[in-house]
Amino acid sequence: MIFEQIAVGQMQNFSYLIGDEESKEAAVVDPAWENDKILSIAKKHDLDIKMILVTHTDYDHISGVKDMVNATDATVYAHKEGEEGIKNLGISKIQAIDEGSEIDIGKLKVKVLYTPGHNPTQCCFLLDNKLITGDTLFVEGCGRVDMPGGDIKKQWESLQRLKKLDENIGVYPGHDYGSMPNSTIKHEKENNPYMRCDSFEEFSTIR
Ligand SMILES: [Zn+2]
Numbered sequence: 001m002i003f004e005q006i007a008v009g010q011m012q013n014f015s016y017l018i019g020d021e022e023s024k025e026a027a028v029v030d031p032a033w034e035n036d037k038i039l040s041i042a043k044k045h046d047l048d049i050k051m052i053l054v055t056h057t058d059y060d061h062i063s064g065v066k067d068m069v070n071a072t073d074a075t076v077y078a079h080k081e082g083e084e085g086i087k088n089l090g091i092s093k094i095q096a097i098d099e100g101s102e103i104d105i106g107k108l109k110v111k112v113l114y115t116p117g118h119n120p121t122q123c124c125f126l127l128d129n130k131l132i133t134g135d136t137l138f139v140e141g142c143g144r145v146d147m148p149g150g151d152i153k154k155q156w157e158s159l160q161r162l163k164k165l166d167e168n169i170g171v172y173p174g175h176d177y178g179s180m181p182n183s184t185i186k187h188e189k190e191n192n193p194y195m196r197c198d199s200f201e202e203f204s205t206i207r
Helices: 035-044 065-072 080-087 152-163 185-191 200-206
Strands: 002-008 013-019 025-029 048-053 075-079 094-097 102-105 108-114 123-127 130-134 170-173
Touching: 002 035, 013 035, 013 170, 025 035, 025 102, 035 065, 048 065, 048 102, 075 080, 080 094, 152 185, 152 200, 170 185
Parallel strands: 025 048, 048 075, 075 094, 130 170
Antiparallel strands: 002 013, 013 025, 102 108, 108 123, 123 130
């Protein structure tokens, strides 16, 4: 598997490139700000971008989606609550996803976890032992809940759910806000104040 974490733009965003070495099929997660950078890495690996996966439809995560579609003719996979927003970018090849959806990238399988809270369109993508978390979970932090569509209770529930995952699973966030670009569920359970909370009451006082 080819897996690249790509720092893009001025808001410390991460895009991701996932490629199947055999078929050369690839997906880009959250193309934004610097498509040239993403496309040149795909070219270096000789990958054919067939899919665009959207963790959520905030502008800083989708600013490159339309141009990436124009460059690759890829299908856009986004949560069903975000389908309209993607359509409004002038895109027609959209696949709505939800909890439990599976996306095949060649022989690779991506499992969709619906994790609202930061945003009603927010999904995490599980690929082997890697979890792409968007703005649900950052290294030592979590997405804010005070923006349109934010819901603190749902964010708490989504984080509680991620706490139950295998501790060795890698955490690959939507922004580079922590002490390192990626970590593990174990690291977050031990070091992330939002994951260390034992009750919603405690969570709601710090978030
Ligand atoms: Zn963001």
